[in-house]
Amino acid sequence: MRALVQRVTEAQVRVAGQLIGQTGPGLLILICAMQGDGTAQADALAAKIAKLRIFKDEAGKMNRALLDTGGGALVVSQFTLAADTRSGNRPGFSTAAPPDQGEALYLHFAAALAALGPKVETGQFGADMQVQLVNDGPVTIWLEN
Structure with a gap:
C-alpha cells in the first residue's frame, strides 16, 4: 500500500458540497492499495x-x-498515488488494486488504524471529493510497504 501522510491542524473532505469527514489536529492520510496488497500490508x-x-x-x-498526541486521522482513498509517469505525459494507473479490492483494503486500513486508538474518519471511496487541509509544518511523508 502507498500513503501520503500530512500532519495537519485540521482537514475535511466533502462530496457534492456535503461534509463527510474531518479531523482537528492530527493526520490527513491519502491511501492507495496496490496490486498484490492484502490485509497484512494494510495492518502494517x-x-x-x-x-x-x-x-x-x-x-x-x-x-x-499520533498515539502520543491523542490526535485524529482523516483517511481518504486516492488511487492516483499509483500513478506511473515513467513514459509519456499521461499517468498510468495499472498498478493500483482493482476497485473492489482497493475499497476493501481502504476500509480495512481505516478500521485497523482506529483499532489502535485514534479517532478516524474517512472520505468516500470512488467519489469526486474535495479535500481541504491546513498542513502543519508543513510535514508531508510518503510511505510504501
Whole structure:
C-alpha cells in the first residue's frame, strides 16, 4: 500500500458540497492499495503511521506519534498515488488494486488504524471529493510497504 501522510491542524473532505469527514489536529492520510496488497500490508501500514514520530515534543523536536498526541486521522482513498509517469505525459494507473479490492483494503486500513486508538474518519471511496487541509509544518511523508 502507498500513503501520503500530512500532519495537519485540521482537514475535511466533502462530496457534492456535503461534509463527510474531518479531523482537528492530527493526520490527513491519502491511501492507495496496490496490486498484490492484502490485509497484512494494510495492518502494517496502519501500525507504522500510528507510531510515526512526526509531532513535536516539548523541545520542539519531531519525537511524538499520533498515539502520543491523542490526535485524529482523516483517511481518504486516492488511487492516483499509483500513478506511473515513467513514459509519456499521461499517468498510468495499472498498478493500483482493482476497485473492489482497493475499497476493501481502504476500509480495512481505516478500521485497523482506529483499532489502535485514534479517532478516524474517512472520505468516500470512488467519489469526486474535495479535500481541504491546513498542513502543519508543513510535514508531508510518503510511505510504501
